[in-house]
Amino acid sequence: MIPASQLAQWVQLANISQYLSEDDNAKQSIMQWGPYRGNIRLPFLLGFYADIVNWASIPYVGTEPLDIVATYMYTLMGKYLAQASSILGNATGTVIAPGTPASGSIIKASFDQFTVGQAGALMNAGDISLQLNYPKAQANTVTVEINNVPLTYGALTDQLSYTVVYNATNFVVTIYNGSPNEGVQDGWLIAIRSLYQQTV
Amino acid sequence: MATYSKTEVVVLPNNMYQFLYSLSQQIANNPSVQSIPNYEQNVAAAYNSLNEAKTAGLYSDQTAAQMAINRFNAIQNNQVILFQ
DSSP states (O other), rough: OHHHHHHHHHHHHHHHHHHHHHHHHHHHHTTTTTTOOOOTTTTHHHHHHHHHHHHTTTTTTTTHHHHHHHHHHHHHHHHHHHHHHHHHHHOOOOOOOOOSSSSSSSEEEEEEEEOOOOTTTTTTTTEEEEEEEOBOTTTOOEEEEEEEETESSSSSSSSSSSEEEEEESOOEEEOOOOTOOOOOOOOOOEEEEEEEEEEO | OOOHHHHHHHHHHHHHHHHHHHHHHHHHHHHHHSSTTHHHHHHHHHHHHHHHHHHHHTTOOHHHHHHHHHHHHHHHHHHHHHHO
16 A cells, blocks of 8 residues: 555646656657647646646555555656655755865855846957956856857867867857957847955 | 635636546556647647646636636536547
8 A cells, every 4th residue: 555655746747747747748749840649638648647646645645545546647757757756855955055164275166147238238349359367267158159059168269169278267259150250249148157266 | 606715716616627537547548549639739738727727716717717617517517428
Protein backbone atom coordinates (compact mmCIF):
# COMPACT_ATOMS: atom_id res chain seq x y z
CA MET A 1 0.00 0.00 0.00
CA ILE A 2 1.24 3.48 -0.86
CA PRO A 3 1.42 5.76 2.21
CA ALA A 4 -0.14 9.23 2.20
CA SER A 5 3.24 10.99 2.36
CA GLN A 6 4.38 9.27 -0.83
CA LEU A 7 1.10 10.07 -2.57
CA ALA A 8 1.56 13.73 -1.65
CA GLN A 9 5.06 13.69 -3.14
CA TRP A 10 3.84 12.00 -6.34
CA VAL A 11 1.13 14.64 -6.72
CA GLN A 12 3.77 17.37 -6.53
CA LEU A 13 5.91 15.53 -9.07
CA ALA A 14 2.91 15.11 -11.39
CA ASN A 15 2.10 18.81 -11.17
CA ILE A 16 5.68 19.72 -12.11
CA SER A 17 5.67 17.09 -14.88
CA GLN A 18 2.54 18.65 -16.29
CA TYR A 19 4.35 21.95 -16.78
CA LEU A 20 7.42 20.19 -18.17
CA SER A 21 5.37 18.23 -20.74
CA GLU A 22 3.44 21.38 -21.69
CA ASP A 23 6.74 23.19 -22.15
CA ASP A 24 8.01 20.29 -24.24
CA ASN A 25 4.95 20.48 -26.48
CA ALA A 26 5.43 24.22 -26.92
CA LYS A 27 9.07 23.71 -27.95
CA GLN A 28 8.14 20.93 -30.36
CA SER A 29 5.48 23.06 -32.04
CA ILE A 30 8.04 25.81 -32.56
CA MET A 31 10.51 23.32 -34.09
CA GLN A 32 7.89 21.76 -36.34
CA TRP A 33 6.38 25.11 -37.32
CA GLY A 34 2.88 24.09 -36.37
CA PRO A 35 0.83 22.30 -33.75
CA TYR A 36 2.58 19.32 -32.24
CA ARG A 37 0.12 16.47 -31.90
CA GLY A 38 2.39 13.77 -30.50
CA ASN A 39 1.85 14.05 -26.76
CA ILE A 40 -0.83 16.68 -26.62
CA ARG A 41 -2.94 14.62 -24.18
CA LEU A 42 -0.19 14.05 -21.66
CA PRO A 43 -0.34 17.45 -19.91
CA PHE A 44 -4.09 17.07 -19.44
CA LEU A 45 -3.80 13.54 -18.08
CA LEU A 46 -1.03 14.55 -15.66
CA GLY A 47 -3.01 17.50 -14.33
CA PHE A 48 -6.20 15.42 -14.13
CA TYR A 49 -4.56 12.57 -12.26
CA ALA A 50 -2.66 14.87 -9.90
CA ASP A 51 -5.93 16.50 -8.88
CA ILE A 52 -7.83 13.23 -8.54
CA VAL A 53 -5.08 11.49 -6.55
CA ASN A 54 -4.75 14.56 -4.34
CA TRP A 55 -8.47 14.40 -3.59
CA ALA A 56 -8.63 10.62 -3.22
CA SER A 57 -5.55 10.42 -0.98
CA ILE A 58 -7.65 11.47 2.04
CA PRO A 59 -10.69 9.14 1.85
CA TYR A 60 -9.07 6.22 0.03
CA VAL A 61 -5.46 6.06 1.21
CA GLY A 62 -4.29 2.47 1.62
CA THR A 63 -6.89 1.00 -0.74
CA GLU A 64 -5.95 -1.01 -3.81
CA PRO A 65 -7.86 1.05 -6.41
CA LEU A 66 -6.07 4.21 -5.31
CA ASP A 67 -2.70 2.42 -5.49
CA ILE A 68 -3.49 1.44 -9.09
CA VAL A 69 -4.55 4.98 -10.01
CA ALA A 70 -1.49 6.52 -8.31
CA THR A 71 0.88 4.04 -9.95
CA TYR A 72 -0.63 4.80 -13.33
CA MET A 73 -0.06 8.50 -12.69
CA TYR A 74 3.55 7.73 -11.79
CA THR A 75 4.10 5.90 -15.10
CA LEU A 76 2.61 8.85 -17.00
CA MET A 77 5.41 11.09 -15.71
CA GLY A 78 7.94 8.97 -17.59
CA LYS A 79 10.86 10.96 -18.91
CA TYR A 80 9.89 14.08 -16.94
CA LEU A 81 10.31 12.33 -13.60
CA ALA A 82 14.04 12.96 -13.24
CA GLN A 83 13.76 16.68 -13.92
CA ALA A 84 10.64 17.00 -11.77
CA SER A 85 12.45 15.34 -8.86
CA SER A 86 15.33 17.75 -9.27
CA ILE A 87 13.01 20.77 -9.28
CA LEU A 88 11.08 19.48 -6.28
CA GLY A 89 14.35 18.85 -4.40
CA ASN A 90 15.45 22.43 -5.01
CA ALA A 91 12.13 23.98 -4.12
CA THR A 92 13.53 26.13 -1.33
CA GLY A 93 16.50 27.43 -3.34
CA THR A 94 19.95 28.21 -1.98
CA VAL A 95 22.04 31.34 -2.35
CA ILE A 96 25.76 30.65 -2.16
CA ALA A 97 27.79 33.73 -1.31
CA PRO A 98 31.58 33.71 -1.71
CA GLY A 99 33.53 33.77 1.52
CA THR A 100 35.42 36.94 2.42
CA PRO A 101 39.00 36.31 3.56
CA ALA A 102 40.77 38.61 6.04
CA SER A 103 43.17 39.63 3.30
CA GLY A 104 43.82 38.79 -0.31
CA SER A 105 41.07 39.02 -2.90
CA ILE A 106 37.55 37.84 -3.59
CA ILE A 107 35.82 37.00 -6.84
CA LYS A 108 32.99 39.33 -7.77
CA ALA A 109 30.59 39.36 -10.70
CA SER A 110 29.99 42.39 -12.88
CA PHE A 111 26.91 43.08 -14.95
CA ASP A 112 26.43 46.06 -17.24
CA GLN A 113 23.38 46.47 -19.41
CA PHE A 114 22.40 49.39 -21.64
CA THR A 115 20.54 50.25 -24.83
CA VAL A 116 22.62 51.96 -27.50
CA GLY A 117 21.30 55.44 -28.26
CA GLN A 118 19.62 55.96 -24.92
CA ALA A 119 20.80 58.29 -22.18
CA GLY A 120 23.48 56.70 -20.01
CA ALA A 121 24.43 54.07 -22.56
CA LEU A 122 28.07 53.04 -22.40
CA MET A 123 28.36 52.88 -26.20
CA ASN A 124 27.10 55.07 -29.03
CA ALA A 125 25.98 53.95 -32.47
CA GLY A 126 29.04 53.06 -34.56
CA ASP A 127 31.27 52.39 -31.55
CA ILE A 128 33.35 49.25 -31.87
CA SER A 129 34.96 48.77 -28.49
CA LEU A 130 34.23 49.41 -24.83
CA GLN A 131 36.57 49.52 -21.85
CA LEU A 132 35.16 48.43 -18.50
CA ASN A 133 37.25 49.19 -15.43
CA TYR A 134 36.97 45.99 -13.45
CA PRO A 135 40.41 44.91 -12.16
CA LYS A 136 41.91 41.50 -12.84
CA ALA A 137 38.98 40.10 -14.79
CA GLN A 138 39.31 36.35 -15.08
CA ALA A 139 40.22 35.16 -18.57
CA ASN A 140 37.34 33.66 -20.55
CA THR A 141 34.66 34.91 -18.16
CA VAL A 142 33.49 37.98 -20.09
CA THR A 143 30.30 37.31 -22.06
CA VAL A 144 28.32 39.65 -24.28
CA GLU A 145 24.63 39.47 -25.12
CA ILE A 146 22.75 41.53 -27.66
CA ASN A 147 18.97 41.59 -27.22
CA ASN A 148 19.33 38.67 -24.80
CA VAL A 149 21.16 36.48 -27.34
CA PRO A 150 24.73 35.44 -26.44
CA LEU A 151 27.35 36.42 -29.01
CA THR A 152 29.93 34.04 -30.45
CA TYR A 153 33.53 34.68 -29.40
CA GLY A 154 35.98 35.62 -32.17
CA ALA A 155 36.74 38.29 -34.77
CA LEU A 156 34.24 36.97 -37.32
CA THR A 157 33.06 38.88 -40.35
CA ASP A 158 30.09 36.73 -41.36
CA GLN A 159 28.20 37.06 -38.08
CA LEU A 160 28.06 39.23 -34.96
CA SER A 161 30.89 38.35 -32.60
CA TYR A 162 33.17 39.81 -29.96
CA THR A 163 36.67 39.55 -28.56
CA VAL A 164 38.08 40.59 -25.20
CA VAL A 165 41.50 41.89 -24.13
CA TYR A 166 42.14 41.35 -20.41
CA ASN A 167 44.31 43.92 -18.62
CA ALA A 168 45.36 44.34 -14.97
CA THR A 169 42.92 47.15 -14.24
CA ASN A 170 40.29 46.73 -16.95
CA PHE A 171 39.12 44.70 -19.90
CA VAL A 172 38.25 45.85 -23.41
CA VAL A 173 35.43 44.33 -25.41
CA THR A 174 35.46 44.67 -29.19
CA ILE A 175 32.29 43.92 -31.14
CA TYR A 176 32.47 42.82 -34.78
CA ASN A 177 29.54 43.70 -37.01
CA GLY A 178 30.32 42.89 -40.65
CA SER A 179 33.25 43.93 -42.79
CA PRO A 180 34.03 46.80 -42.63
CA ASN A 181 32.99 46.78 -38.99
CA GLU A 182 29.93 48.98 -38.56
CA GLY A 183 29.96 48.69 -34.78
CA VAL A 184 26.92 48.74 -32.52
CA GLN A 185 23.62 50.19 -33.68
CA ASP A 186 20.90 52.27 -32.04
CA GLY A 187 18.34 50.21 -30.14
CA TRP A 188 20.60 47.26 -29.38
CA LEU A 189 20.24 46.04 -25.81
CA ILE A 190 23.77 45.06 -24.78
CA ALA A 191 24.60 43.12 -21.64
CA ILE A 192 28.17 42.37 -20.54
CA ARG A 193 29.02 40.05 -17.65
CA SER A 194 32.38 39.18 -16.10
CA LEU A 195 34.06 37.75 -13.05
CA TYR A 196 36.86 39.83 -11.55
CA GLN A 197 39.06 39.95 -8.49
CA GLN A 198 38.67 42.59 -5.86
CA THR A 199 41.39 43.09 -3.27
CA VAL A 200 40.23 43.21 0.34
CA MET B 1 -32.35 29.98 -9.37
CA ALA B 2 -31.34 27.58 -6.65
CA THR B 3 -29.25 28.87 -3.77
CA TYR B 4 -26.54 26.70 -2.33
CA SER B 5 -25.44 26.53 1.24
CA LYS B 6 -21.76 26.49 2.05
CA THR B 7 -22.03 22.81 2.89
CA GLU B 8 -23.41 22.03 -0.54
CA VAL B 9 -20.60 23.97 -2.19
CA VAL B 10 -18.28 21.42 -0.60
CA VAL B 11 -20.49 18.35 -1.03
CA LEU B 12 -21.29 18.88 -4.72
CA PRO B 13 -17.66 18.99 -5.91
CA ASN B 14 -17.03 16.01 -3.67
CA ASN B 15 -19.61 14.00 -5.59
CA MET B 16 -18.04 15.17 -8.83
CA TYR B 17 -14.65 14.04 -7.63
CA GLN B 18 -16.15 10.67 -6.74
CA PHE B 19 -17.35 10.19 -10.30
CA LEU B 20 -14.07 11.39 -11.83
CA TYR B 21 -12.20 9.05 -9.49
CA SER B 22 -14.14 6.12 -10.95
CA LEU B 23 -13.21 7.33 -14.46
CA SER B 24 -9.55 7.58 -13.46
CA GLN B 25 -9.72 3.98 -12.25
CA GLN B 26 -11.25 2.93 -15.55
CA ILE B 27 -8.32 4.50 -17.45
CA ALA B 28 -5.66 3.16 -15.07
CA ASN B 29 -7.06 -0.38 -15.24
CA ASN B 30 -7.41 -0.31 -19.00
CA PRO B 31 -5.62 2.59 -20.72
CA SER B 32 -6.96 1.48 -24.10
CA VAL B 33 -10.36 3.00 -23.21
CA GLN B 34 -8.79 6.29 -24.22
CA SER B 35 -9.03 5.18 -27.83
CA ILE B 36 -12.85 5.23 -27.63
CA PRO B 37 -13.91 8.21 -29.78
CA ASN B 38 -14.24 11.40 -27.70
CA TYR B 39 -13.56 9.53 -24.46
CA GLU B 40 -10.89 11.95 -23.31
CA GLN B 41 -12.83 15.00 -24.45
CA ASN B 42 -15.73 13.84 -22.29
CA VAL B 43 -13.42 13.30 -19.31
CA ALA B 44 -12.01 16.77 -19.92
CA ALA B 45 -15.52 18.26 -20.13
CA ALA B 46 -16.51 16.62 -16.85
CA TYR B 47 -13.28 17.75 -15.20
CA ASN B 48 -13.73 21.32 -16.44
CA SER B 49 -17.26 21.36 -15.05
CA LEU B 50 -15.86 20.38 -11.69
CA ASN B 51 -13.34 23.22 -11.77
CA GLU B 52 -15.98 25.71 -12.90
CA ALA B 53 -18.31 24.58 -10.12
CA LYS B 54 -15.48 24.92 -7.58
CA THR B 55 -14.54 28.39 -8.82
CA ALA B 56 -18.16 29.53 -9.00
CA GLY B 57 -18.78 28.20 -5.50
CA LEU B 58 -15.70 30.06 -4.29
CA TYR B 59 -17.08 33.33 -5.58
CA SER B 60 -20.70 32.53 -4.70
CA ASP B 61 -21.69 32.71 -8.37
CA GLN B 62 -24.82 30.59 -8.16
CA THR B 63 -25.69 30.83 -11.86
CA ALA B 64 -22.29 29.65 -13.02
CA ALA B 65 -22.23 26.92 -10.39
CA GLN B 66 -25.67 25.70 -11.46
CA MET B 67 -24.65 25.62 -15.14
CA ALA B 68 -21.49 23.68 -14.36
CA ILE B 69 -23.37 21.22 -12.17
CA ASN B 70 -26.08 20.73 -14.81
CA ARG B 71 -23.46 20.03 -17.45
CA PHE B 72 -21.69 17.62 -15.16
CA ASN B 73 -24.94 15.80 -14.31
CA ALA B 74 -25.72 15.46 -18.01
CA ILE B 75 -22.31 13.84 -18.55
CA GLN B 76 -22.76 11.57 -15.55
CA ASN B 77 -26.27 10.54 -16.62
CA ASN B 78 -25.00 9.66 -20.07
CA GLN B 79 -21.90 7.84 -18.91
CA VAL B 80 -23.06 4.60 -20.55
CA ILE B 81 -22.96 6.35 -23.92
CA LEU B 82 -19.95 8.58 -23.32
CA PHE B 83 -17.49 6.27 -21.59
CA GLN B 84 -18.18 2.78 -22.87
